[in-house]
Amino acid sequence: MNGAQQAALAARKKDIRSRWLLSTPALAIIFFAAVGPLFVMLLYSFMAKGDYGDVRFGEFSLDGWTSVFFQRDIFDDTLGFADAHLSIIWRSIQLSFFTTLLTLLLGFPTAYFIATRPPHTREIWVFLVTIPFWTNLLIRTFAMQQVIRNEGLLNNALIWLGVIKSPLQIMYTDTANLLGMTYVYLPLMVLPLYASIEKLDFRLVEAGYDLYATRFQVLRRIVIPLVKPGLVAGSILVFIPSLGAYVIPRVLGGGKNMMLGNLIEMQFGSGRNWPLGAAMSITLMALVMVALIVYVRNASRGGAGHA
Amino acid sequence: MLRSRFDVRAQPGFGLVTLFTFFALYLPIGALVIYSFNGADSLSRWDGFSTRWFVTAWQNAAVQDAAMRSLIIAIWAAFLATVAATMAALATTRTEPYRGLTFKYALINQPLMVPEIVTAVALLIVFSRIKVWTGYSGLGYLIAAHTAFCIPFAYLPIRARLESMDLTLERAAADLYATPWMTFRHVTLPLLRPAVIAGFMLAFVISLDDVVITEFVKSGGQDTLPTYMLGQLRRETSPEINAIATVFLALSTALVVIFFFINRKQATERN
Numbered sequence A: 001m002n003g004a005q006q007a008a009l010a011a012r013k014k015d016i017r018s019r020w021l022l023s024t025p026a027l028a029i030i031f032f033a034a035v036g037p038l039f040v041m042l043l044y045s046f047m048a049k050g051d052y053g054d055v056r057f058g059e060f061s062l063d064g065w066t067s068v069f070f071q072r073d074i075f076d077d078t079l080g081f082a083d084a085h086l087s088i089i090w091r092s093i094q095l096s097f098f099t100t101l102l103t104l105l106l107g108f109p110t111a112y113f114i115a116t117r118p119p120h121t122r123e124i125w126v127f128l129v130t131i132p133f134w135t136n137l138l139i140r141t142f143a144m145q146q147v148i149r150n151e152g153l154l155n156n157a158l159i160w161l162g163v164i165k166s167p168l169q170i171m172y173t174d175t176a177n178l179l180g181m182t183y184v185y186l187p188l189m190v191l192p193l194y195a196s197i198e199k200l201d202f203r204l205v206e207a208g209y210d211l212y213a214t215r216f217q218v219l220r221r222i223v224i225p226l227v228k229p230g231l232v233a234g235s236i237l238v239f240i241p242s243l244g245a246y247v248i249p250r251v252l253g254g255g256k257n258m259m260l261g262n263l264i265e266m267q268f269g270s271g272r273n274w275p276l277g278a279a280m281s282i283t284l285m286a287l288v289m290v291a292l293i294v295y296v297r298n299a300s301r302g303g304a305g306h307a
Numbered sequence B: 001m002l003r004s005r006f007d008v009r010a011q012p013g014f015g016l017v018t019l020f021t022f023f024a025l026y027l028p029i030g031a032l033v034i035y036s037f038n039g040a041d042s043l044s045r046w047d048g049f050s051t052r053w054f055v056t057a058w059q060n061a062a063v064q065d066a067a068m069r070s071l072i073i074a075i076w077a078a079f080l081a082t083v084a085a086t087m088a089a090l091a092t093t094r095t096e097p098y099r100g101l102t103f104k105y106a107l108i109n110q111p112l113m114v115p116e117i118v119t120a121v122a123l124l125i126v127f128s129r130i131k132v133w134t135g136y137s138g139l140g141y142l143i144a145a146h147t148a149f150c151i152p153f154a155y156l157p158i159r160a161r162l163e164s165m166d167l168t169l170e171r172a173a174a175d176l177y178a179t180p181w182m183t184f185r186h187v188t189l190p191l192l193r194p195a196v197i198a199g200f201m202l203a204f205v206i207s208l209d210d211v212v213i214t215e216f217v218k219s220g221g222q223d224t225l226p227t228y229m230l231g232q233l234r235r236e237t238s239p240e241i242n243a244i245a246t247v248f249l250a251l252s253t254a255l256v257v258i259f260f261f262i263n264r265k266q267a268t269e270r271n
Helices: A003-044 A063-069 A083-115 A119-134 A137-148 A153-161 A174-198 A202-210 A215-226 A228-243 A247-253 A260-268 A274-304 B014-036 B052-059 B061-093 B101-113 B116-134 B140-164 B168-175 B180-209 B212-217 B225-233 B239-270
Strands: A047-049 A055-060 A070-072 A079-081
Touching: A003 A274, A003 B061, A003 B101, A003 B116, A003 B140, A047 A063, A047 A274, A063 A070, A063 A083, A063 A274, A079 A083, A083 A119, A083 A174, A083 A228, A083 A260, A083 A274, A083 B014, A119 A174, A119 B014, A119 B239, A137 A153, A137 A174, A137 A247, A137 B014, A137 B225, A137 B239, A174 A228, A174 A247, A174 B014, A202 A215, A215 A228, A228 A274, A247 A260, A247 B225, A260 A274, A260 B116, A274 B116, B014 B239, B052 B061, B052 B239, B061 B101, B061 B140, B061 B180, B061 B225, B101 B140, B116 B140, B116 B212, B140 B180, B140 B212, B168 B180, B180 B225, B180 B239, B212 B225, B225 B239
Parallel strands: none
Antiparallel strands: A047 A055, A070 A079
16 A cells, blocks of 8 residues: 555545544434433333333333223223323324315415515515514414404404304314414425425426416416425425424313323323323324325325426 | 416416415414503403503513523523534535435434424433432523524534535635644634524524423423413413513514524625
8 A cells, every 4th residue: 555545545534533523512412312312212111100200110011002092991991992092193183184284275375476476575475484483383372362262353353343243262172273283384384385386497387378278277287296395395394293283282272172292291290101101202203204204205206207 | 458468477366365374474473462562451351552561571580580591591502503513514514425424414303303292201201310310400401402402403504505615715725734623713614604693593593482392301490481481371361471472572583584684695695
């Protein structure tokens, strides 16, 4: 080996060392305060529950996992489905799905409209979407409460208009959850959609019209397939936080309209069943993973033909 | 009347939906701000314009305490996250692709992929154990947790900037026998500064806004402004909360506006 090769090798080694050294602080913090705890939680889900929260160390138990889905009858000790848990899980999935749908119905036309403005105006529209997005989630949830509570803006306006006589009870219902989540997560749908519509080649749209397509056909057969990556990204960004929503159902949904996030919290708080809470958290993560895989599969299948 | 030229870009009705979207986005925030100037003792009726609830909130010791704690945590978390993210961004851009790079990306962005409530309870499990072992129950846990979920937000703008930067200057510095550190200090960092500031501000706003993780990680008496507000919402909501929310809103809007202008300046400089 000659000198030049040796020097190159040494430089390479130094480069490898420095890039690992440089990324160590970030990786270490994330491992300590984000990824690592997830593994500890996985262990906890397989331990016996302690009497006052926590777990009994070293005592292996599957109770946490079985009680996510099943419950023992207090009278005859038979195992039945845990209806309360399952209905909350089902509600979370349904509400997240409808939230995604609603944000899509509002977000797509909005993103399209913004993307077809002149460049300078576009920037201002996007900025206006960004402001609510960076506003504290709790504050936005709380702001929604100002609109839908019994003496809130919506009811006052409807009564004033003579549409209804007494206020509609929207707070503490599933509708409140749905409206709150749609409101809070709407920017997460608009922004990625906008990014992909902005890149759309409108000559293709024009070609469609030249071939006598109607506006609806152009939208369905040309625009939507081409902006699918943005559509998928937006849907993931809305669906995932909706599934794990905690603050919105707590403030707007009340005790009867809990979602999975609140159920998990309950096991760590008053329920004092940490293994169950841990198992539920992992269930939630599994649901998120399934959603991600379905979306990504869809995206790669739809996107490949147009790339 | 002249028939307007056929516009291939327009879609009928989209303008109306957009109008509705923006109305819906701003109506609740607007309502919150207006209600915060309500002089009445409860939210149910309007009793004329007043700033009394701002005064009440300002003089509330618990609010002052929580606001101070929020600031301390956000400054520390944003600072640590920005330093760690800048280093990590250098490590993932100023190098040939290598094994483990994808894994690093995944790890750095991991806090974005897991639902917050899951991270929150996982941290509760681990930190409550460490509390028992070490007896320490200071702000360290909160700062560590905030730093972790702030890292991806600081990382994104810094990496984007590094990727779009011209390498000639750095190479020239190296040719002139500058050490890597000198090159970084005198060439890379000055060019990177706007992105570092942007990353710091994003991390700061993200930390300031966090409710869920803070709620689960905090020890007794360690309320931040958001967890204080969440706690108050359990009871009958008072106009005082509206006033706090309005000030908070103004503050984070101001930060976002500044961020917007830094970004725009950066974009025009590039062109």
